[in-house]
Amino acid sequence: MREGCHGIVILLLFGMCVNSLGAFVGVNLGTDVSNLPSASDIVAILKSHQITHLRLYNADAQLLKALANSSIEVIVGVTNEEVLRIGESPAAAAAWVNKNVAAYLPGTNITAIAVGSEVLSTIPQVGPVLVPALYSLHKALVAANLNYLVKVSTPQSMDMIPRPFPPSTATFNASWNSTMYQLLQFLKNTKSYYMLNAYPYLGYTSGNGIFPLDYALFRSLPAIKQIVDPNTLFHYNSMFDAMVDATYYSIDAFNFSGIPVVVTETGWPWSGGANEPDATIQNAGTYVNNLIRRVSNDSGPPSQPTIPINTYIYELFNEDKRPGSVSEKNWGILFSNGSTVYPLDLASGRATANSSTVYCVAKHGADEDKLQDGLNWACGQGGANCAAIQQGRPCFLPNNITDHASYAYNDYYQKMHAGGGTCDFDGTATLTTIDPSHGSCIYTGSSNSSSGGGVSPPTALGPSSQLPGASSKLQVSSYQLLIWVIFSWALMVSLT
Template structure:
């Protein structure tokens, strides 16, 4: 079962490139601070073999930028924290950086954004004081190169800039960062950019000291007695990941910025290092994160805003061990063989991958059906908008009909990855199209 879901995860990188325009995608972070780093062309080959279509580089590595040319892989290129101070103080340094690390490779290398530093506000006080100036200088340099409408500028920040995460409705930025954060958000709004967020439920779970169950951090289904609800909005949260997103959205709203979307630039789970840092937990988290992103929905307060997300990270770096998904020889940490997924045909969201369909089994237990329906429409990633009240497939309004719809939507999406039609014994396969 574990290996089946790793297949899902790995191929889901490629799946994002074949979905309709506007659909959420999963990307991958690439750090280069490790001994034995493969040559850049080999790294790109690994990306291609696993159909990874979006990457974020922590620096402007010339070898990787060159190797990524003519691949169509979308690239976020990073300004290091050490570079932020100089770029923030001298516009000429920003212009030089853009010419050397962006203009020299674009458009052959599909650079879509610049990430200015990483967690600057909480880790580098000197750089923090000129962070927004650095972002402005880089943006102005892009304007001079006629690239400002093609390449966004933002700065990844950690959840540590938020004073309190739960309940999300009362979350706000730490007051010591208010002035800089306000300027940063004003820049993002003026340039039509997005807020880059490094969101790690793993750290949120550790800091919670047992307040939240580990299933909440791993994006696993919660039993009814453990449902997490914001007491002020009555919104239900199925995962800490969504809680972090809404805490950030609300923090922006407190400063009167409500239209800036979030781009998750880092999220992951370590595979070694403690009771909760295990291979199994890491695999479970990644599997559920991919399904969550594939759902093409936002957190409870912004359900119509998908959450593009970059997984941390490709290789284990020297000072950040046990987060990597690949070894330096290109094999996967969660080892198994891969096969090419079947191609989906047509534009219909419910288009089938085969001539079989997944429907409710006659006489299925109602309580199990409700649990299966909830899972399929939540963690399973099924698109259940059509069975909501007032929508095209709401009637007949029965648990059997709604469950059959959600089961089949999930099955058709996941059959290519080995997804089954079981749902605790409440489902079965049929050759009769249930939509007819």
Template sequence: MDMLLMLLLMSFSILPLSVSSSAAASGDAFIGINIGPDVSNMPSPKDIVALLKAQSIQHIRLFDANQALLLALAKTGISVTISVPNDQLLGIGQSNATAANWVNRNVIAHVPATNITSIAVGSDVLTTLANAAPVLVSALKFIQSALVAANLDQKIKVSTPYSSSIIVGSFPPSQANFNRTWNQQSDGRIPLDYALFRQLPPNKEAVDSNTLLHYTNVFDAVVDAAYFAMSDLNFTNIPIVVTETGWPSKGDSSEPDATVDNANTYNSNLIKHVLNNTGTPKHPGIAVSTYIYELYNEDLRSGPESEKNWGLFYANGEPVYTLHLTGAGTLFANDTTNQTFCVTKSNDDPKMLQAALDWACGPGKVDCSPLLQGQPCYEPNNVVAHAAYAFNAYYQKMAKSAGTCDFKGVATITTTDPSHGSCIFPGSNGKNGTRINGTLLAPSNSSSSGCFSQYYYKGGSFTSSLILVVLFLSALVM
């Protein structure tokens, strides 16, 4: 069989029977994001919340009930789905008291300050835990009973996510049950454009031979497959929330479609598709709220390279790629449609940053006077912050042309306005802000070479007092 690469992961939560499809239709769909724990340098809860706020993310899903993060989320208004991990299901499913204790510790202790709106009981339980069905049902009932006892059952919903994967290239036999909503043409391959929401000519659309419904993307087809499956079991008017879907930005040699461009295309188009509130061919106009998998790359995950690269951001807050979200509202501030800035990669060698800073303020002919002592951008007085200003000034002066935000690899493009206090970066619309994870403006403890006292201002430009730095510049090609 050809390469089987799981590029489109979709996990569903079926909302309770008390929630009708008309209720779902009355509200707009939202985009949320998953936060996985398998990150070696996981940002602090405070920094995670700062990133969520900077990106206008109002819905998140946790794979556990991290106490520190739940406390940090208090009074933010962000809607939080917490999870009962699979390894706790047995105890909760066998004891009403254990379930009540779990709810007391992870829910009652945090509401209403933290806006916990749902509890996911387990994850892919039926496919990962043998003979788990009876325990799962009991766990759901016991958690629900604990919420009823606390008068929280009308505020917090209980569900269990289940998932399916779409394989770009070929369908393995285990995925055959999801084929009912589209024709599997010729050898059963799914066109990449069909998976990425790219526009298809009418003759390339997938058609359900049973219903004659036309599908222009895999996402709608899989959601409708879930609707059809429920309908076959005589369950209707139950809305679906897609709790995980995404695309990896990097893979190993057997995963050629796991690329930054494909990940960008899928998630950008997904966001626009969901927020359009068009629903699916089977249920047009019915909102399908969706959580993107995931916020950070999880470098500690096992398996192929793609498993580690589903995130929109690295752990240091740098975007893995820049989403293209024209017309998608204010969600995700790293949209570069209107503004982009050039800043430092804060973990790079201070000597490299210093040399690049010298070049920008010298041969690069950047006006670095705002970095002088007593001027608006002097503080914080470190090489990371000063280089960021100079890099961005050069990038903006060169009209953001390709290759002008590199500086020997120590610079990167961001859409988060790095302006702070009275220091307004060139290209800013005047709105102050900080880098999404706070690292850009943090004082540097790694080297004193960033102190701007090493420069003196003469004749409209900066000259370095360090001859060694000047010599180093001779090898620096911009």
């Protein structure tokens, strides 16, 4: 009907405003859990942690109903078992969209359909119908007038890139050249994004010691161990960035550009068997906390520095019913009662819109020897109170030089900057408006406490509605709303 046209344009403008905002960190929800909470309880848990983005591996009716009016952005999944039927039958694709997407919009904020999970590397026999399935689902969305709200893509593993390092020479598996070209053409034509499952844990454990553990965990490396692409001379501070960049270079090898990469899965197991010594609570906590900090700085990998890396953590709960190794069952960041598996720096990406408080923190990637010197000086001659970073105290974890130096630097700065104290520490420190407090570790200057020992701030995965960088469709600045209103008024005038 014609009367819906101006509404579509307004929604498109609204989407453009939202997409210009910052990166987010979401979560995956697997359901192979013995004591899986009810759908309503899951939504309550998501809200309690201010999780704004969720990926489902199917289109669970109870969950999609419970998510209505929550503002949580949802990716729904076509299961691997459904891909073949949808790929062979446009009618089946239309029925799937009507049942699992159209029936829940606009109440449930469905933003994308993930078609299968690593289809090309796990069920290659279905590969020939994967791209036809994408096209059929997109056509069904067009028919339902929903293609402007819902994107279609398909998550692929790093196995599709046989040699991801150095990133500049990375290419997709040549045996899938035709399919990958068709996939990229589809993503380009529909303005969708490439879904990547990137696991530095797997890259590290299968690398036979080629890369150091710190590189996989986003921890700074000494200058002598810096990871550098010999062709571009780009420095890679984490395996995560290198994996994302390898994907961009693989896309570029087909002469496509402008297709963003979204990491639909990444994480670290917190428990493993005897042959999985690096699956520990400490490593998992370090990886996830550093991942959140990394994504929240709104930058891309070295080759695409202006494209933020939207990311989904694998996963919300431990799936104890999954087959396979011990680690397969222990990727969750929360227990099913909603409590955290390990201390989580869920607030690292948060900064109040009108915050006047600045914090002095260590630069990621700074030389560790200089950080140690700065830490020693701050806790000694500088007069910082460093009790909180001692073992057993609230800020001991994550137990690394960057986090400990950040706490000491900030305590010194908050006490001394009014009298001329600076945030430099031989070039290893920087100022930020993002509150680095996490869990029960409260930094001096935080709105939650001025003494560094108060209660935990509200947790968040992704920005809250008051924060810059928020990406929920209900979160938009007053300036953007003004533009939206003016545009809507002008359009209605032109239609009368």
